[in-house]
Amino acid sequence: MIEILNPTLLTRARDTGALVADILQTVKSRSTIGTNLLDIDRWAKDMIVEAGATSCYVDYAPSFGRGPFGHYICTAVNDAVLHGRPYDYPLADGDLLTLDLAVSLGGVAADAAISFIVGDTRPPESVALISATERALAAGIAAAGPGARIGDIAHAIGTVLTTAGYSINTEFGGHGIGSTMHQDPHVPNTGRPGRGYTLRPGLLLALEPWVMADTARLVTDADGWTLRSATGCRTAHSEHTIAITDDGAEILTMPKQGPA
Incomplete structure (x- = not known):
């Protein structure tokens, strides 16, 4: 299903996107050495509930997972990259943490992810x-607009990632979003320009480039959810929900600018 949002729903989507961005930035600011992943999940739950929103993850049970997911946020550490299920783990200096969050507010969902390094150690x-992943996401957004095609976005993302020396896994990528978290069209992280669905104003897309340092192969944890690099190498993942507008693309999950 591909949804095209009317102006009323687009306004709601902006509210949802702002909430997702705020929760992610708040959790990031609290995530320090010693922070437990289960505390992060609890913080996300509290903020979602306080906002009157609904988690897209708690009851999420797709065919590829061992559902339901049962948590409010994805927490992927180091070699984990997607669907990271929170567990009893205290963050260490230099850990690479990815937070992925999707919520629904006013009947419209938004989805975003950020990767960052915990503590003061900065492994190159x-x-x-x-x-x-951040540059690839920016390139994908720049390629989006009315009349562009899904392949244009995929090509822009893939060009950045391959130029940086990373191989690309095509099992998971971006997606349409609206009244539900995952919808058509699928947005792969590599592709050919000029191919695929033509973008229209009112379409929401969640773009999410992700890579692993030295492999394109994933393995699944015993929890049935967490996806890791097959070699144990580190990974990263960046995601925004965007709305196609008459003039281009509007980022709905952009954090507010303010003091560091």
């Missing part, structure tokens, strides 16, 4: 991974 490989 981790810095490079995060930078590549």
Whole structure:
């Protein structure tokens, strides 16, 4: 199903996107050495409930998971990259943490992810991974607009990632979003320009480039959810929900600018 939002629903989508961005930035600011992943999940739950929103994850039970997910936020550490299920783990200096959050507010969902390094140690490989996904996300957004095609976005993302030296896994990528978290069209992280669905104003897309340092192969944890690099290498993941507008693309999950 592909949804095209009317102006009323687009306003609600902006509210949802702002909430997702606020929760992610708040949790990031609290995530320090010694922070437990289960505390992060609890913080996310409290903020979602306080806002009158609904988690897209707690009851999420797709065919590829061992559902339901049962938590409010995805917490992927180091070699984990997608669907990281929170567990009893205190963060250490230099850990690469990815937070992925999707909520629904007013009947419209938004989805975003950020990767960052905990503490003061800055492993160069981790810095490079995060930078590549952020640049790829920016390129994908720049390629989006009315009349563009899904392949244009996929090509822009994939060009950045491959130029940076990373191989691309095509099992999971971006997606349409609206009244539910995952919808058509699928947005792969590599592709050919000029191909695929033509973008229209009112369409929401969650774009999410992710990479692993030295492999494109994933393995699944015993929890049935957490996806890790097959080699144990580090990973990174960046995501925004965007709305296609008459003029281009509007980022709905952009954090507010303010003092550091």
